Amino acid sequence: MPDSLQRLAQRFPPDFLWGVATSSFQIEGAAQKDGKGASIWDRFCRQPGAIADGSHGDMACDHYHRLEQDLDLIASLGVDCYRFSISWPRVQPLGQGAWNPAGLDFYDRLIDGLSRRGIRAFATLNHWDLPQALQDEGGWGSRDTVHSFVNYARGIQARFGDRLAGLTTHNEPWVMATLGHEQGLFAPGLKCRRLAMQVSHHLLLSHGLALQALRADGAREPLGIVLNISPCEPATDSPEDRAAARLADGQGRRWYTDPLFKGVYPEDVWADLGPDAPLVQPGDLAAIAQPLDYLGVNYYTRSLVSASGQPVNVKAAGRPVTAMDWEIYPPGLTHLLLQLKADYPGLPPVYITENGGAFADAVDADGTVHDHDRLDYLRHHIAAVADARDRGVPMAGYMVWSLMDNFEWASGYAKRFGIVHVDYQTLARTPKASARWWQAFLRECRARRA
Ligand code: PNW
Helix, strand or coil, X not given: CCCCHHHHHHCCCCCCEEEEECCHXXXXXXXXXXXXXXXXXXXXXXXXXXXXXXXXXXXCCXXXXXXXXXXXXXXXXXXXXXXXXXXXXXXXXXXXXXXXXXXXXXXXXXXXXXXXXXXXXXXXEECCCCEHXXXXXCHHHCXXXXXHHHHHHHHHHHHHHHHCXXXXXXXXXXXXXXXXXXXXXXXXXXXXXXXXXXXXXXXHHHHHHHHXXXXXXXXXXXXXXXXXXXXXXXXCCCHHHHHHHHHHHHHHHHHHHHHHHHCCCCHHHHHHHHHHCCCCCCCHHHHHCCCCCEEXXXXXXXXXXXXXXXXXXXXXXXXXXXXXXXXXXXXXXXXXXXXXXXXXXXXXXXXXXXXXXXXXXXXXXXXXXXXXXXXXXXXXXXXXXXXXXXXXXXXXXXXXXXXXXXXXXXXXXXXXXXXXXXXXXXXXXXXXXXXXXXXXXXXXXXXXXX
């Protein structure tokens, strides 16, 4: 039985942080407004067939023009924190050189607006919208981009650092490297495994060098990184499937966490890569392994791995799935967190920086959205976080993906992850049943602080 609202709230300490999350490209729109430069996603969306519904981010949720209204919306939920990302090409149109005052001003208003409402700001520097000008020079495949990123990070910290509760370097390096450069499903739409592995190394390196530089500059806000990690489980108990699951876990998780926490790439994955292994210069791994103030984990589903290389059809096996066809599997979140604790004894505080589901929401004639599937999804996953906490994982917070329906990358606007409904005709925002539940849950959590 899932816990009641009250019992669930009681499982968390008073200082646990609750929030909602978004990213710049997915909600802001205003793609060509006020001096913003083009990002690789602006470009990628124009590639025929790249986005399922042929859409783009020019308007998205028009958050750029509806900032005050959206800040009120966030505050109305009763959250402690808001996770957003800064659009690099909005603040530095070419990714190096001149800054864009209007872009910086937007994030000033966002951060100050949060602070006025008593909400802590968690900013992400890179949620995938790399300036196209840097892509034209090789993008994350080029080591020069690493240095541009460090300069960008320093500029952002100088301007906003004293007002942030957290500054994240990258969101989901695996997605940028593998979906963007090996599978070609995400921007920049390239298909080369060797390049993808070099990109993954440059992302990690830029993270480490940025942390070093930010601390040398006197950073006072906590610094971290956000990884998407799914626990990998063998489809059957056969030795072949178990070996395949072990390698998949290496490629998706340990490839990132081993360098971050141990300063090494995992040997099994390195050996498997053969000639596709990245070029690593002396000192790179030491630079990557900077102490983290927090680790952000985005969790949606587990991976079931079979040695045949074919994806396991969880739907055919009768398992519940979301509208993305991702299996709904809350215990996977507990398993994953316990695995991190077991593998990395000095694990820093962990935030769930994204968790949520896309569902085909039922909209009533009066506009009410009855998304009880999403509500159940959130409830069960929050309980899974409590289970991990009970077993000693240093959990610090949980953020719902997402505040509102938005541009779901290659799926366009067809997949809705919001706890607030967005009508893409009128851009009206309407809280769904899950938002009402989230409000009530947070009221319980706050009541326990008094
Ligand atoms: C994350 N996968 O993306 C992102 O951080 C969000 O921007 C996004 O909206 C959310 O999850 C929902 O998709 C992912 O295929 C996209 O494994 C794809 C995968 C993982 C994460």
